Amino acid sequence: MKLHPRDVPGVVATVVATAIGLALMVSGSSMAPASGPALAERTRELELGATTESLLVAQLEHQLGTHEAPQLPEGWQELFRDTPNAKGELRAGNDQAIAARLLEGRASYQRNCQHCHGVRGDASTQTAKILLPRPRDFSLGLTKFKQTPGLLPPLREDLHRILEQGVASTAMADFAMLEEAERTTLVDYVQYLLMRGAVESRVAGALQTLAQTDGAQTADPAEVEFRVLEGTRVALEAVGTEWRNAPGTAFTEVPAPADDAAIARGAELYKSAKAGCAQCHGIDGKGRGLGAWDAEHGWILRDVWGNPVRPADFSYGSFHGGGSPEQVYRSISLGIAGTPMAGYAGVLSPSEITDLTHYLRSLSD
Ligand code: HEC
Ligand code: HEC
Structure with missing residues (x-):
């Protein structure tokens, strides 16, 4: 593979800029089969071209596994541990335990969530289309009801709250009847979908922006491959950092009592x-x-x-x-x-x- 070190800052800047651009992008939706293409509906709408898409799918699977067999890349494991209990113990002691929990979360997600939120978490299901509000599409890496400001990711605590209480007067019921341990595995899997979605949508958006700005160069397959690899690496790191920093940004002000x-x-x-x-x-x-x-x-x-x-x-x-x-x-x-x-x-x-x-x-x- 031919590398172009000079282009690295370009890829980095584009991935970062895309994080904001994508979240602001409003797009219509089209029907998609529940299984099949390995990319989220929104990414497919960008029409990156068959070669770029298959390189991106391969690179995402290399780093993150598949939705059926999820895996965490270097540096993400610690983000899947719940906050320490009173004795300072973490619920999941090691990386194998986290991998097992992700698989359990995946199984529970299939039973309880998939018919609304979709196989890839992008809510491109038939059920989703008839609901208002629509089930959350996790593929932008963002949720609505959270303690962190702006486009920062939610805290695990926020996801726990949604599962314990549901979203009142919407199709999002509470899952209080599940054991807390099962809800924790669901939080793990939803967090995985959010983080994976954030990486995918960023890299895809960056690739499209680069292709638009210098269309001629992108005909070079080595160049495309380099962009996919480097773009994914940068996005994995950026998304990891955002989740790591999120707790420190939580809003903690409280109002004075009512009168x-x-x-x-x-x-x-x-x-x-x-x-x-x-x-x-x-x-x-x-x-x-x-x-x-x-x-x-x-x-x-x-x-x-x-x-x-x-x-x-x-x-x-x-x-x-x-x-x-x-x-x-x-x-x-x-x-x-x-x-x-x-x-x-x-x-x-x-x-x-x-x-x-x-x-x-x-x-x-
Ligand atoms: C019957 C359809 C349905 C099922 C089943 C369902 N959800 Fe939802 N979910 C929704 C809808 C609708 C919303 C959006 C509510 C809103 O925007 O007010 C939502 C929102 C969410 C949110 C985002 C809340 C936010 O802050 O943006 C999370 C997280 C979530 N669901 C997780 C799950 C999990 C995990 C399961 C399975 C245990 C599940 N949902 C099952 C319909 C569903
Ligand atoms: C431009 C339109 C707009 C304006 C102006 C606006 N809101 Fe909202 N507000 C919304 C929408 C839309 C939602 C629902 C978001 C969702 O759940 O998807 C909302 C949600 C809320 C919520 C959260 C409700 C919940 O379900 O938890 C509160 C609280 C709120 N608004 C208060 C206010 C107050 C107070 C003001 C004035 C200072 C205000 N809003 C001005 C559009 C607006």
């Missing part, structure tokens, strides 16, 4: 032009604001996965990101990742966000 005055101030602020919440959530908090719903088109907002989103109906009291004061305060401060719900930290003061928190929670009393 009647705070609720009254929150009610005023909610309706004000300054906060603008009613524009999407509606003046009555039921989610049908002018910016979110109209009689002709229904739900008009979209998330980064290209799916319709509806602002929460606060009169219901079923907060998808968690309904405790701390969780609602966090949802308003950080926003909901990948959706038009932006974070208000920095736009509104902590005491204003506190007032809004207590007001929204009071709507379902």
Whole structure:
């Protein structure tokens, strides 16, 4: 294979830039068989060409195994250990134990999750197409309801919470009836799908960007191979680093306790032009604001996965990101990742966000 060391910075820069670009890319969806192509639906839509696709599939399998027989690359194992218990012990002592847990997680995922979230976790299933909200497509490496800001990956704790509690008033039921040990293996496998998806979508996006910027060179097979190899290496490292750093970025601020005055101030602020919440959530908090719903088109907002989103109906009291004061305060401060719900930290003061928190929670009393 012919290497072009001079190109390395180019590949690195493109992989990094793609992380942001891809998450913002909104694409339509097409039907895809449940098994078959080894790449996620979104990657296939990039139409990289048969040679590049098969090189990418081979390289991903070399590093990450297949979805049926997952394996972790160098440096990722430690990310699959749960936080130490009181005695400082880790649930999984060694790499073999983690590999076994991944396989168990895979088996449980097939039984419990695959018909909605898909074989590759990209939610390209028949069931997914008829649900609103759509099941999460894990192939962007991103989830919505989490403690970390922006496009950073969730914490394992966030995935545990979703499995214990489900997402209220959606098709995502809770899996509290499973043993905690089984839920942990599911968290492992979902984390694997998210990390694998993040690597795949980044490398694929970077390859497409490079092909567009210097189309002529990419006819050289050695050049293509080098880009796939180097792009995958860089993405594996970047994704590992993001998961490693995520816990340190978790949002930990808590609101002051509620009182009647705070609720009254929150009610005023909610309706004000300054906060603008009613524009999407509606003046009555039921989610049908002018910016979110109209009689002709229904739900008009979209998330980064290209799916319709509806602002929460606060009169219901079923907060998808968690309904405790701390969780609602966090949802308003950080926003909901990948959706038009932006974070208000920095736009509104902590005491204003506190007032809004207590007001929204009071709507379902
Ligand atoms: C009946 C369909 C269905 C099944 C089965 C299902 N889910 Fe979901 N799942 C959903 C839907 C719908 C959402 C999106 C909810 C939303 O966006 O509010 C979702 C969202 C999620 C999320 C992302 C939440 C976030 O923060 O973005 C995770 C993680 C998840 N599911 C994991 C699982 C796992 C693990 C299983 C199996 C144990 C499973 N799901 C089974 C439909 C399903
Ligand atoms: C541009 C439209 C828009 C504006 C403006 C907006 N939101 Fe949202 N908000 C959304 C959408 C869409 C969601 C749902 C995201 C999802 O679950 O997919 C949401 C979700 C939320 C949630 C999380 C609900 C849950 O289920 O956990 C809270 C809390 C919230 N918004 C509060 C506010 C407040 C307070 C304001 C004003 C300061 C505001 N929003 C402004 C669109 C908006």
